[in-house]
Amino acid sequence: MKTKKAFTVLELVLAIIFVGVFVVLFFLQKVNLAAMDRDEKRKTAINAMYYALEEGYYVQNEAYPEHIEKADVLPWIDPNLFTDPMGINLWDEGSNYSYEASDCTDGKCQSYVLRAEMEKEASYIKSSRN
Numbered sequence: 001m002k003t004k005k006a007f008t009v010l011e012l013v014l015a016i017i018f019v020g021v022f023v024v025l026f027f028l029q030k031v032n033l034a035a036m037d038r039d040e041k042r043k044t045a046i047n048a049m050y051y052a053l054e055e056g057y058y059v060q061n062e063a064y065p066e067h068i069e070k071a072d073v074l075p076w077i078d079p080n081l082f083t084d085p086m087g088i089n090l091w092d093e094g095s096n097y098s099y100e101a102s103d104c105t106d107g108k109c110q111s112y113v114l115r116a117e118m119e120k121e122a123s124y125i126k127s128s129r130n
Contacts (some may be wrong), residue, residue: 032120035119035120036119036120038085038119039118039119039120039121039124041085042084042085042096042097042116042117042118042124043116043124044081045081045082045084045097045116046097046114046115046116046124046126047126048077048078048081049068049074049077049081049082049090049097049099049114049126050114050126052074052076052077053065053074053112053114053128054128054129054130055076056074056075056076057073057074058128058130061108063108063109063110064101064108064109064110064111064112064128065101065107065108065109066101066104066107066108066109067091067099067101068082068090068091068099069091070091082097084096084097084116096116096117096118097114097115097116098113098114098115099112099113099114100112100113100115110128110130111127111128111130112127112128113125113126113127113128114126114127
């Protein structure tokens with residue numbers, strides 16, 4: 001008499017559990033990687049704004065702007081960088097980015113703080129160097 005080789009129910013259940021665990025781990029890691037990628041985009045945008053303020057705006061005006069309400073305040077950088085990864089512009093409410101000027105007189109400020117709210121780490125902050 002020939003015996004048939006087949007999987008037992010226990011083997012099938014264990015295989016399904018094993019595959020299920022790996023699928024869950026894969027999607028958790030994918031979500032984490034996507035959040036880390038968005039955080040890197042935020043850092044890139046804040047750094048671009050920082051260098052445009054320092055090397056462009058401050059050099060020309062010897063002060064910082066009171067507000068960044070439009071991309072034309074900093075024409076040296078790609079206007080798309082003012083939009084956070086969630087699709088909200090720097091000057092719109094709810095943006096992950098913020099620009100806070102201080103010591104302002106007649107629209108000219110002596111210092112500022114640029115901030116990006118991150119998903120996987122603490123806020124990313126750049127302050128004026130002058």
